Amino acid sequence: MQKLDRTGIIVIILCVASFIVWQRYMAKHQPPPQPVPSAEVRNADEKSSPTPSAESRTQDDLQASLPLVASQPGDAPVESKTETFKTQYAEYDFSSNLGGLDQVLLLSHHGEEDQTITLNAHRNLPIGALGFLNGEILSGFAMESPTEGQTVFSLRTPDQLEVVKRFTLPEGKGENYLLTLEIFFHNAGDQEISRPDWMVTLGSAVPIHLRDLPMYTRFEWGREGKMRTTDVNWFSAASIPILGIPWKQARSVYEEKTDKIAWAGVTSQYFCTLVSDPSKAATFVTAQRFDWKKVDEKTLFGMEGSMGFPGFKLAPGASHSVKLHIYAGPKDYKLLKELGGGQEQAMNFGIFKPVSIFLLWLMNKLHSILGNYAWSIIIMTLLIKGALWPIQNKATQSMKKMSVLSPKMTEMRAKYKDDPQKMNQEMMKLYREYGVNPFSGCLPMLIQIPIFFGFYSMLGSAIELRNSSFLWIHDLSQPDTVFHLGGIPINILPILMAGTMIWQMVISPKSGDAMQQRMMIFMPVIFLVFAYNYASALSLYWTTQNLFSIVQLYLTRDKPMPKLEKRSDVLRRAAAQAKKQKRSKRRPS
Numbered sequence: 001m002q003k004l005d006r007t008g009i010i011v012i013i014l015c016v017a018s019f020i021v022w023q024r025y026m027a028k029h030q031p032p033p034q035p036v037p038s039a040e041v042r043n044a045d046e047k048s049s050p051t052p053s054a055e056s057r058t059q060d061d062l063q064a065s066l067p068l069v070a071s072q073p074g075d076a077p078v079e080s081k082t083e084t085f086k087t088q089y090a091e092y093d094f095s096s097n098l099g100g101l102d103q104v105l106l107l108s109h110h111g112e113e114d115q116t117i118t119l120n121a122h123r124n125l126p127i128g129a130l131g132f133l134n135g136e137i138l139s140g141f142a143m144e145s146p147t148e149g150q151t152v153f154s155l156r157t158p159d160q161l162e163v164v165k166r167f168t169l170p171e172g173k174g175e176n177y178l179l180t181l182e183i184f185f186h187n188a189g190d191q192e193i194s195r196p197d198w199m200v201t202l203g204s205a206v207p208i209h210l211r212d213l214p215m216y217t218r219f220e221w222g223r224e225g226k227m228r229t230t231d232v233n234w235f236s237a238a239s240i241p242i243l244g245i246p247w248k249q250a251r252s253v254y255e256e257k258t259d260k261i262a263w264a265g266v267t268s269q270y271f272c273t274l275v276s277d278p279s280k281a282a283t284f285v286t287a288q289r290f291d292w293k294k295v296d297e298k299t300l301f302g303m304e305g306s307m308g309f310p311g312f313k314l315a316p317g318a319s320h321s322v323k324l325h326i327y328a329g330p331k332d333y334k335l336l337k338e339l340g341g342g343q344e345q346a347m348n349f350g351i352f353k354p355v356s357i358f359l360l361w362l363m364n365k366l367h368s369i370l371g372n373y374a375w376s377i378i379i380m381t382l383l384i385k386g387a388l389w390p391i392q393n394k395a396t397q398s399m400k401k402m403s404v405l406s407p408k409m410t411e412m413r414a415k416y417k418d419d420p421q422k423m424n425q426e427m428m429k430l431y432r433e434y435g436v437n438p439f440s441g442c443l444p445m446l447i448q449i450p451i452f453f454g455f456y457s458m459l460g461s462a463i464e465l466r467n468s469s470f471l472w473i474h475d476l477s478q479p480d481t482v483f484h485l486g487g488i489p490i491n492i493l494p495i496l497m498a499g500t501m502i503w504q505m506v507i508s509p510k511s512g513d514a515m516q517q518r519m520m521i522f523m524p525v526i527f528l529v530f531a532y533n534y535a536s537a538l539s540l541y542w543t544t545q546n547l548f549s550i551v552q553l554y555l556t557r558d559k560p561m562p563k564l565e566k567r568s569d570v571l572r573r574a575a576a577q578a579k580k581q582k583r584s585k586r587r588p589s
Helices: 006-029 039-048 059-065 333-338 343-347 350-370 373-387 389-415 420-433 440-459 492-507 514-531 536-556 567-586
Strands: 082-086 090-095 100-110 116-119 130-132 150-156 161-168 178-187 193-195 198-205 218-223 226-231 246-248 254-267 271-276 282-295 298-309 312-314 319-330 481-485 488-491
Touching (some): 100 271, 116 271, 178 312, 198 254, 198 271, 198 282, 218 298, 218 343, 226 343, 254 298, 254 343, 271 343, 312 319, 319 333, 350 373, 350 440, 373 389, 389 420, 440 514, 440 536, 488 492, 492 536, 514 536
Antiparallel strands (some): 082 090, 090 100, 100 116, 130 198, 161 178, 178 319, 198 298, 254 271, 254 282, 271 319, 282 298, 481 488
16 A cells, blocks of 8 residues: 555544544443343332323423413313223323323334333323413313224313314224324304414424434424424534634524424434324424433433414304324334325435435335345345446456556656646646546445445434344444443444455555545545444445455456556557458458
8 A cells, every 4th residue: 555645644643533532422421321120120210200190280381391381370180081092003092181192102112121112201291282372271171981093182161162182093093103183172152262372282202212312302393395303402502612612502492483384293213203284274383302311410301392373263153173193103214205294304314315215215125025134234235236346347447557557657746746736737648648537446435425324314213223133233223332441332343344444445456546545545434433333234234335345356356457558549559440440341252
């Protein structure tokens, strides 16, 4: 390999130092895995610190989740009633008083300690609680006798406003983690009733794993096919690093006012609760974060939100209604796409969305055949590399040409070392004379980078890889940490990935271009930093493609080196050969 200059050495040192600092930061700011408590300890905790139920919530509690609603004294809650609907996919727990959906148990999904994933478990309020901006809180709902797949809550206020909320599972089955909430307002009195803007709570979201990055706990909403999003970090104060100069104050409430809001919800890394309004009547959304858990003096945050609607006036006997759809389940691209309002954007695929969607489709298609996601990733990688085989071969041949041309390039650098501009001009002239593209060796890498980041984006939220194991890897959606050394997690696959990248560099033909070689030297460090604390499936993909490239290089490395010929000589010889063939055709037999 070419000897590095001072700049190259400095850049490598900075990359390595950045990697070490990043690992130490992650080790310091992310809590370690917690020990699994015994059944006795869990039972004792449950008895000593019961979780308040939604039925016992006060109006002050409602204000905590609906920051624009002022607290008002109210009547004592009516006797609480609960109801549970269970489907093939989920279990829905409803309660009276606030008249809402307390929590959703996803029966096919498990988190840490193999516990069933429960959405809105760490709630201030149930999904579907109602409040008005004048401070009126709708509590005291009575639960009517439920029918199959349907529960109804009703309430009459002192001024004779009848409010009915009806939750319905589609056809009583709850396919695709979907249910419907219909809200009816009716004036049962003889005087006009007026109400200001009102809102529906959307539930809460907290990290599923203690090491989930804060950016995955979000509030998201959609309007006219576009999604807006904010995560728990948005609420924190911020200052310029090192200087300590504040540039952003802490914020308590996120609020947006507009029209035609189609949906809104709260999400964690792999799960979401999204409420859709087919009529697009919603006019504002609000959200705020809350302290969820404190681990080693670090606070982990959750997110909760609400969707708001314009106020109304009802003449005696008049009614007003809103119909909403609630999706509470995994971030499954196909299921979210079927909702029809752009909710699949909650996957947050980013600028590489087309690549992410294709890779997700291909991975799932292979999984339907192989039944194992790790092997699906490996086969998918081989298919991609197979498609790029001709490009890789062409790049290798071009790098060999650059290697043959290297002596002339060295002479050129020595000759014009005091005139960089002249040297660059002569270099480009040299490339043109011998028909060499100095950047063709980078082409396979440039094609692979969108695939890498498309895979990176896809793994950040796609539910498929959760709890999928392979060899020593317990969960392909998490880092494959085997132990900790000095507080730094030791993850095997990213290290193997960087090692195979270096191996590939060592056996690749040297291009002779110093800048290109320096860039290739930095790549293992850059990729290691990106993938080290990410889903191990990403490192599995890149390690596999590295090994495939290494095999391809070994198969082609013994081919003879190309002859160094000027492009004009090649064209002259080709023209002479064509002329000769033309004469032979004219010659009579």
